[in-house]
Amino acid sequence: MAIGHSGHRHTLGDIAERFERHRHQKKFVEGQRTRAAVALILRELPGDLEILFIERATDARDPWSGHLAFPGGKVEKGERARQAAERETREEIGLVLETERYLGRMSDIVGANLPVRVSCFAYATVTTALQPVVSPEVHDVFWVRLSDIRDPDRHRMARVGFSGRTLEVPGIILPQPDKPVLWGITYRLVMQLLEIIQVPDLPRLHSGDDEVH
Secondary structure, X not given: OEEOOOOOEEOHHHHHHHXXXXXXXXXXXXXXXXXXXXXXXXXXXXXXXXXXXXEEOOOOOOOOOOOEEOOEEEOOOOOOHHHHHHHHHHHHHOOOHHHOEEEEEOOOEEOOOOOEEEEEEEEEOOOOOOOOOOXXXXXXXXXXXXXXXXXXXXXXEEEEEEOOEEEEEEEEOOOOOOOOOEOHHHHHHHHXXXXXXXXXXXXXXXXXXXXXX
């Protein structure tokens, strides 16, 4: 159960009901865009919920090198987006989502400057004592409490580096002091989750740079 700063409570059951009523939107855009799929993974704690994030490994070939993300990757030929999210999660952190609780699909996110369209699928863990196994593509796997994600004091404009540029973007400062700011497509997906579960009084930060992912 997560208790926000407004006093509203969320349980996995509550979130599952919200996803049942959610109607995701696919994005159909002109031009060639790489299809990608990611998994948003929740688990329930006494009095709160947590969201799983990965910190990507440093790699000069990866435009998201060192950034925070959800596990996932490219949709391969002949593969459905949800299958790709489950396969990539298994390959990147060793979690078998097919045995966990599927909650639903979120609306697609389209990168403004990178030619990518990302589909996101939400899951809740039913396996106790999950032990992610980090692959070479991933530097770290960690959980963040939903109550921290909802905290309006953590929602700020932040300076980040991307493709040799310094951008000022909306982001979330996580409680882990050694982690980079959460921004870009993953930030937009987190904000979409908060809208789906109807978190009141969401911060409305905006910058023309926030869609570079």
